[in-house]
Amino acid sequence: MSKKNSNDEKEAKMMKHVYLDNAATTPMAPAVIDEMTQQMRENFGNASNTHYFGRRARQVLDASRQVMAHSINAAETEIVFTSGGSESDNTAIMQTALQRQNLGHHIITTAIEHEAVLKPLKYLQAHGFEVTYLPVDQQGLISLADFKAALRDDTILVTIMTGNNEVGSHMPIHEIGNILKDHQAWFHTDAVQAYGLLDIDVKRDHIDLLSVSAHKLNGPKFLGFLYRRQGINFPSLIKGGDQEDKRRAGTENIPAIAGFAKAVEIDTTAEKHARQARYAAFKQQIIAGLKANQIDFAVNGSLDSDNLQHVLNLWIKGVSTYVLQTNLDLAGFAVSGGSACTAGSLEPSHVLTAMYGADSPRVEESIRISFGKDNTAAEVDQFITALVKIIKRVKKTASVN
Numbered sequence: 001m002s003k004k005n006s007n008d009e010k011e012a013k014m015m016k017h018v019y020l021d022n023a024a025t026t027p028m029a030p031a032v033i034d035e036m037t038q039q040m041r042e043n044f045g046n047a048s049n050t051h052y053f054g055r056r057a058r059q060v061l062d063a064s065r066q067v068m069a070h071s072i073n074a075a076e077t078e079i080v081f082t083s084g085g086s087e088s089d090n091t092a093i094m095q096t097a098l099q100r101q102n103l104g105h106h107i108i109t110t111a112i113e114h115e116a117v118l119k120p121l122k123y124l125q126a127h128g129f130e131v132t133y134l135p136v137d138q139q140g141l142i143s144l145a146d147f148k149a150a151l152r153d154d155t156i157l158v159t160i161m162t163g164n165n166e167v168g169s170h171m172p173i174h175e176i177g178n179i180l181k182d183h184q185a186w187f188h189t190d191a192v193q194a195y196g197l198l199d200i201d202v203k204r205d206h207i208d209l210l211s212v213s214a215h216k217l218n219g220p221k222f223l224g225f226l227y228r229r230q231g232i233n234f235p236s237l238i239k240g241g242d243q244e245d246k247r248r249a250g251t252e253n254i255p256a257i258a259g260f261a262k263a264v265e266i267d268t269t270a271e272k273h274a275r276q277a278r279y280a281a282f283k284q285q286i287i288a289g290l291k292a293n294q295i296d297f298a299v300n301g302s303l304d305s306d307n308l309q310h311v312l313n314l315w316i317k318g319v320s321t322y323v324l325q326t327n328l329d330l331a332g333f334a335v336s337g338g339s340a341c342t343a344g345s346l347e348p349s350h351v352l353t354a355m356y357g358a359d360s361p362r363v364e365e366s367i368r369i370s371f372g373k374d375n376t377a378a379e380v381d382q383f384i385t386a387l388v389k390i391i392k393r394v395k396k397t398a399s400v401n
Contacts, residue, residue, distance in 0.1 A: 017334065019375075026217060026219075026372050028218055028219065032260075033259070036255045036256060036259035037255075039259070043255070046251055047060075047252050057252075060254050060258050061081075061254060065079045067264050071264050072202050072227060073202055074203075081244060083224065084213045084215070085190065086116040088225065089116040089117050089190055093121060093159055094237060096156065096234065097129055103184060105156070106152050107121060107132070107159065109131060109133055112140060112167075112350065112354050114161065114165060114192070116211075134147060137355070138301075140168075142160070144176075148179065155184070157186050159190070161189060161193070163191075164301075164308070164311075166351040166368055167300050167352075167355070168308035171189075173205050173207070177206030186232065187209070188209035191211060194308060195213075195216065195217065196267050196272065197309070202229070209227060212224050212225050214259075217267055223253060223260055236249050275310070281377075282371050283303060285377060286383070286384055290314075295388060296318065297314050298314070299314060300352060300356075312371075313368045314366060314367055314369065317361070319391055320365055324337075328390065333383050335368060337366065
């Protein structure tokens with residue numbers, strides 16, 4: 001190994017890295033790790049068995065299900081554990097379509113859903129279903145007038161996310177639920193980004209199906225749940241055993257489920273509200289810092305207090321997403337672009353494209369900053385200093401060239 005590479009590695013190890021990509025995933029909370037560790041040591045039984053070890057596992061499973069149900073004002077029998085948000089979304093969409101196709105072939109969604117919603121819908125379109133993709137405005141919100149106009153007698157499913165993962169816009173879920181409460185269409189919402197931050201009440205909002213993922217709120221990866229309103233019946237997407245009351249085949253991961261329950265238990269209503277307020281303050285801190293340094297920027301979406309406050313998407317005018325991400329990473333700060341990096345090429349964000357158009361420079365010049373429980377105001381200050389330095393350096397270089 002060369003001396004230069006050795007020095008680079010030493011510097012990388014010494015550098016304090018700051019994680020500002022919590023919309024992608026969150027670190028597990030210490031209490032969650034402790035709970036999972038204890039369960040792995042003491043509770044290895046299969047919850048489907050009726051012997052002592054199986055009964056112990058079943059007790060943990062039932063207690064955890066109760067925690068999840070309480071968190072969204074549901075019944076315990078309405079919670080189905082899955083491998084995460086993608087499986088929950090796929091199950092809700094695919095199985096609803098197949099189960100209800102005798103009632104119609106029309107589905108409504110939005111142009112800014114997660115790929116775990118959009119890709120199953122594309123599959124269904126290829127197999128004869130019709131999908132209406134509602135447009136969004138520059139705040140990342142649909143129009144209720146557009147939604148009402150799109151709703152038809154043969155609509156069998158409406159799938160609209162609670163909060164957007166790129167710009168934080170909070171969709172009018174309550175209003176949509178009220179419109180649908182007397183309609184044949186089932187209402188599914190992908191709440192993966194919003195669960196743990198917003199107050200969710202499936203009864204109040206007339207939600208039929210709801211998807212959640214544990215790793216977005218400091219729980220374990222590869223675990224989530226699907227809320228299925230009592231009376232909604234369709235076969236398991238995963239074929240196999242009769243676990244989860246025949247609604248999802250596969251032996252339940254008891255340690256991870258217990259860890260998920262712990263993450264939900266410590267995420268009280270007061271804690272949610274306190275974090276939303278803290279994250280809103282972080283946003284204002286960054287905006288004030290950029291303005292003070294005369295940085296040319298704009299917020300993608302809005303700063304509405306009803307939105308997901310942990311997400312801040314910024315258009316840094318004249319600086320590419322790739323350059324910003326790369327330089328911030330080298331400086332020790334983890335953020336995401338407004339787009340996904342695939343096979344070495346930066347693909348435009350479908351969310352920003354839907355909001356501003358494919359020709360907008362925002363699509364190629366935006367970054368997403370997303371806060372978590374462990375972030376501090378001091379870290380945000382450090383981030384502002386690094387971001388300003390990078391922007392000024394890049395623009396100076398560009399002007400010289």
